[in-house]
Amino acid sequence: MIRRGGIGLLVAFLVLVAVGAFSDQLGLSSFYLILLGSICFWIAQATSWNILSGYSGYFSFGQAAYVGVGAYTTAVLSGRHGVNFFLTVPLAALLCGLLALGVGAVAFRLGSLRGEIFALLTLAVPFILAAFARINRSVDGGQGTTVPIPEVPDAFGALPQFQYLLALLIAAIAVAAAYAIQHSRTGSALAAIRDAEDVAEVMGVATFRYKMLAMLISGVLGGAAGSVYALQIGFVTVESVFGLTIPLFVIVMGVLGGRTHWLGPVIGAVLIVTLQDRLSSYGLDAWNSIILGGILALLVAVSPDGLYARLRARPLAALGALVVVSGGLAVLNAWGEVLDWLVVGMLVASLLAIVLGSRWATAWLRRGRPAAVPDEAATATADDVTVPGDAAGDAVPAGSAESTVPAGAPGSGAPGDAEIEAGETGASRGADQLGAVLVECRQVARYFGGVHALEDVTLDIRAGELVGLVGPNGSGKTTLINLLSGAFRPTRGVIRLDGRDITRLAPHKIAHVGMARTYQIPRPFDSMTIRDNVAMAVMFGPESLPLNRARPIAEQHLATVALDHLADAYPADLNLHQRQLLEMARAVASNPKVLLLDEALAGLNPAEVDNAVRVVRRIHESGITIVIVEHLLRVLNQLATRLVVLDRGTCLADGEPQTVLNDPAVIRAYLGRQAHV
Amino acid sequence: MNVIQATLTGVLIGGLYALMAAGLSVTWGVLRIINLAHFGLILIGAYLTFQIATSWHLDPVLTLVITVPAMFIAGAAIQWLFDRLRLTEFNSLLVSFGLLIIIIQVTSNIWSADFRRMSAGTNPYATQSVAIGRLVFPVTTLLAFGLAALVVLAAHLVLRRTFAGRAMRAIAQDRAVAGAFGVDHRRLSVLLGGVVGATAALAGMVFSLSNALTPDTAYEWFGTVFAVVILGGIGEVVGTFAAGILVGVLSGVVSAVWSPAAAPFVLFSAIILALLLRPQGLFAVGGVR
Numbered sequence: 030m031i032r033r034g035g036i037g038l039l040v041a042f043l044v045l046v047a048v049g050a051f052s053d054q055l056g057l058s059s060f061y062l063i064l065l066g067s068i069c070f071w072i073a074q075a076t077s078w079n080i081l082s083g084y085s086g087y088f089s090f091g092q093a094a095y096v097g098v099g100a101y102t103t104a105v106l107s108g109r110h111g112v113n114f115f116l117t118v119p120l121a122a123l124l125c126g127l128l129a130l131g132v133g134a135v136a137f138r139l140g141s142l143r144g145e146i147f148a149l150l151t152l153a154v155p156f157i158l159a160a161f162a163r164i165n166r167s168v169d170g171g172q173g174t175t176v177p178i179p180e181v182p183d184a185f186g187a188l189p190q191f192q193y194l195l196a197l198l199i200a201a202i203a204v205a206a207a208y209a210i211q212h213s214r215t216g217s218a219l220a221a222i223r224d225a226e227d228v229a230e231v232m233g234v235a236t237f238r239y240k241m242l243a244m245l246i247s248g249v250l251g252g253a254a255g256s257v258y259a260l261q262i263g264f265v266t267v268e269s270v271f272g273l274t275i276p277l278f279v280i281v282m283g284v285l286g287g288r289t290h291w292l293g294p295v296i297g298a299v300l301i302v303t304l305q306d307r308l309s310s311y312g313l314d315a316w317n318s319i320i321l322g323g324i325l326a327l328l329v330a331v332s333p334d335g336l337y338a339r340l341r342a343r344p345l346a347a348l349g350a351l352v353v354v355s356g357g358l359a360v361l362n363a364w365g366e367v368l369d370w371l372v373v374g375m376l377v378a379s380l381l382a383i384v385l386g387s388r389w390a391t392a393w394l395r396r397g398r399p400a401a402v403p404d405e406a407a408t409a410t411a412d413d414v415t416v417p418g419d420a421a422g423d424a425v426p427a428g429s430a431e432s433t434v435p436a437g438a439p440g441s442g443a444p445g446d447a448e449i450e451a452g453e454t455g456a457s458r459g460a461d462q463l464g465a466v467l468v469e470c471r472q473v474a475r476y477f478g479g480v481h482a483l484e485d486v487t488l489d490i491r492a493g494e495l496v497g498l499v500g501p502n503g504s505g506k507t508t509l510i511n512l513l514s515g516a517f518r519p520t521r522g523v524i525r526l527d528g529r530d531i532t533r534l535a536p537h538k539i540a541h542v543g544m545a546r547t548y549q550i551p552r553p554f555d556s557m558t559i560r561d562n563v564a565m566a567v568m569f570g571p572e573s574l575p576l577n578r579a580r581p582i583a584e585q586h587l588a589t590v591a592l593d594h595l596a597d598a599y600p601a602d603l604n605l606h607q608r609q610l611l612e613m614a615r616a617v618a619s620n621p622k623v624l625l626l627d628e629a630l631a632g633l634n635p636a637e638v639d640n641a642v643r644v645v646r647r648i649h650e651s652g653i654t655i656v657i658v659e660h661l662l663r664v665l666n667q668l669a670t671r672l673v674v675l676d677r678g679t680c681l682a683d684g685e686p687q688t689v690l691n692d693p694a695v696i697r698a699y700l701g702r703q704a705h706v
Numbered sequence: 707m708n709v710i711q712a713t714l715t716g717v718l719i720g721g722l723y724a725l726m727a728a729g730l731s732v733t734w735g736v737l738r739i740i741n742l743a744h745f746g747l748i749l750i751g752a753y754l755t756f757q758i759a760t761s762w763h764l765d766p767v768l769t770l771v772i773t774v775p776a777m778f779i780a781g782a783a784i785q786w787l788f789d790r791l792r793l794t795e796f797n798s799l800l801v802s803f804g805l806l807i808i809i810i811q812v813t814s815n816i817w818s819a820d821f822r823r824m825s826a827g828t829n830p831y832a833t834q835s836v837a838i839g840r841l842v843f844p845v846t847t848l849l850a851f852g853l854a855a856l857v858v859l860a861a862h863l864v865l866r867r868t869f870a871g872r873a874m875r876a877i878a879q880d881r882a883v884a885g886a887f888g889v890d891h892r893r894l895s896v897l898l899g900g901v902v903g904a905t906a907a908l909a910g911m912v913f914s915l916s917n918a919l920t921p922d923t924a925y926e927w928f929g930t931v932f933a934v935v936i937l938g939g940i941g942e943v944v945g946t947f948a949a950g951i952l953v954g955v956l957s958g959v960v961s962a963v964w965s966p967a968a969a970p971f972v973l974f975s976a977i978i979l980a981l982l983l984r985p986q987g988l989f990a991v992g993g994v995r
Binding site for chain 1: 740791793795796797799800801802803804805806807808810811812814815925926928929932933936965966967970971974977978981
């Protein structure tokens with residue numbers, strides 16, 4: 030599939046190659062070629078950084094490690110050992126790739142790794158390498174290394190031209206890689222990791238592998254660009270390539286341009302490098318870092334999503350500002366030169382885009398058009414929960430926040446009256462179809478330090494069952510769900526799914542064997558549409574599918590939970606009930622044999638409970654075995670084919686709902702002495 | 707003998723690491739802010755000590771009369787800013803990185819990038835040392851250790867015994883609930899930011915006694931100090947102290963026995979091992995969290 034962005038990228042590359050090749054005819058001085066080369070270097074570095082940090086959300090502060098190792102490889106090998114320059118570039122890329130894999134293998138294995146810890150670990154890497162290079166004089170002779178000028182084929186013209194074309198080539202490769210990744214399966218996986226990593230893993234995304242892949246690509250690109258950088262600066266010292274300004278630059282470029290899109294770092298690099306160049310040319314070098322630091326601090330606070338999104342929202346305003354300001358300055362011709370005009374124009378355009386996109390500006394622009402948007406939202410939420418094609422009289426508008434069920438309508442009163450009465454047949458029908466044992470837990474235990482959350486739970490779940498898992502708070506229900514889905518590993522015991530031992534399997538592999546779960550507090554991928562949220566589960570399910578084939582399937586699943594009309598919305602637009610339905614659609618979309626529902630009805634109003642119960646029953650009837658954790662015993666009594674009661678980590682009762690709920694031990698443990706069911 | 711000397715010197719230098727790390731650890735643990743600008747405050751504290759002692763011929767330790775209040779205000783102001791921006795833990799890392807860069811550039815513009823060191827005349831501590839048998843302890847490291855022990859003890863007592871300390875621990879555990887019970891999060895965090903700034907003044911003063919200053923020193927602290935924070939357990943003052951000593955001894959002994967080049971590797975491996983084995987920190991015994 031050929032996309033517009035790809036074509037644009039190719040055209041831009043060809044034009045820039047032509048600029049380099051015909052720079053003499055165009056009258057471009059070598060100053061411009063060096064500036065363009067520098068822009069290309071930073072585009073490559075910022076893109077390399079973005080492929081890991083922007084896409085996956087793991088911010089690296091260690092970009093200098095790639096620049097340093099890349100530049101040192103080339104400088105030392107070609108400068109001190111006479112190795113051909115063109116050989117050192119792939120060597121540098123290889124070394125940095127290995128370094129990245131090493132760091133990733135350690136960092137991503139840490140159970141407690143969080144974004145902050147990753148940032149600090151990566152911060153330490155260039156320091157250690159720099160210390161190593163500084164102390165071991167044998168590496169660079171102690172004073173730094175001159176990079177010899179390689180023999181350039183005549184076709185490339187003079188050295189500045191050659192340097193520029195080389196940097197351009199690396200930048201183009203980097204940007205093309207970023208573009209390809211963003212539109213690939215890996216890009217989707219990385220975006221899911223950024224939004225909710227453990228959810229992605231449980232859904233079937235091999236998160237470790239994708240993070241390592243991002244690390245590797247980032248390292249290889251960073252290393253190759255670092256190697257070319259050595260040639261650009263001509264003389265390599267520890268300070269010039271391992272310094273903290275390199276991570277500062279790439280982070281500012283990424284944050285400024287936008288981290289989730291391949292164009293973001295390109296925009297950031299162009300702006301920052303030209304701005305830096307202008308500041309230097311006016312003798313304001315001492316202000317460089319101050320301005321960059323200020324931009325970073327301000328941006329994170331004001332516009333953390335970056336320029337790309339803002340420019341895309343208002344392309345004409347920004348372009349207009351650029352043309353008017355730069356053109357105006359050119360016409361006046363009172364101050365500066367072409368570059369100055371361009372930089373001022375770009376800055377004004379960026380500022381305008383940021384200001385126009387800010388909350389205050391949006392509110393101010395909308396001041397004349399009151400409440401049109403909220404109204405639409407209210408209508409949307411009101412009819413989405415009514416299930417099309419369901420029995421008449423079920424059409425209770427339940428989604429809107431203040432929804433009190435209209436008096437006299439069926440379904441008012443206690444949760445789930447009408448629906449649950451009808452459900453008795455459903456339950457018995459389910460019981461008739463019991464199949465082979467699907468999930469086996471054998472003496473499963475899980476301790477958290479001294480706390481015995483689960484103790485010797487032995488449990489069989491047969492195909493076609495709808496098992497209600499109940500118990501007082503802290504009895505181990507959610508722990509059991511976490512063990513079954515692989516989020517935790519049991520301290521002791523064996524868990525089998527469909528005859529396969531899954532006790533020590535990674536969560537994404539358990540998902541592929543056929544386990545899916547929902548979360549009590551819904552955890553959608555916030556950066557994706559509702560459709561893509563579900564499509565993710567299809568893509569990374571047992572049979573992997575590309576995104577464009579996963580989307581239609583996702584829509585079918587959305588129809589099952591009656592969210593199909595919201596397919597293009599984002600999770601932020603949904604209410605709690607809709608988010609829980611989305612959780613269910615997503616879980617079902619991974620085509621599981623067993624679905625674990627963790628308090629899927631918690632926090633819903635009576636009408637919403639009715640609707641959710643209907644959806645659960647529909648999923649069950651489609652042939653999926655369900656384990657549901659729920660506190661509403663009235664609902665479970667009718668919905669479940671079997672109840673399992675946990676109390677203080679052990680299995681207290683197990684059997685027909687009626688029998689279990691009348692068990693004196695259960696009543697005592699769960700409902701207190703006086704309670705009646 | 708060599709190893710014993712290296713170990714003991716390491717213990718004392720560890721005090722300086724702990725002094726630098728304590729403030730960082732507490733803001734991270736209590737306020738969920740990773741304040742890289744703290745390194746900038748230490749740097750300014752060190753340069754101010756140098757400048758005041760040099761131009762007014764004050765005893766460097768007496769400069770604390772000026773630097774402590776000044777850094778208190780700076781720390782409180784930065785904290786107030788963070789509070790206003792409502793930053794997440796991660797974004798605080800980015801914003802404070804920006805601030806740190808600004809601070810370093812400003813110090814570089816004022817004091818230049820060259821090495822600055824107090825002359826022997828203004829700084830009598832640099833040349834003095836205490837000898838016990840054949841073991842020699844420079845006064846500066848004794849001072850560092852003493853101050854660190856004092857700060858850690860005071861912080862521990864305040865967090866354990868006083869109302870403000872209990873309120874801070876409440877904030878650390880659950881900010882919203884603490885707020886619901888009437889803990890004024892804003893005022894406390896600005897106060898804490900100020901106190902942390904004051905410890906930066908102490909650390910800066912101690913550092914300037916025995917070291918030459920350049921703006922880039924702030925970067926050189928990163929690795930060691932974060933190792934101390936993470937090993938000690940985030941938010942654990944006593945743990946930070948213990949970790950500071952451990953890191954000091956480790957680097958000291960590795961440098962003496964093996965080679966100074968190996969120290970960063972050993973340190974880095976220690977952090978990773980610690981994170982693998984005890985993610986909550988080696989010395990987490992119950993501080994603010």
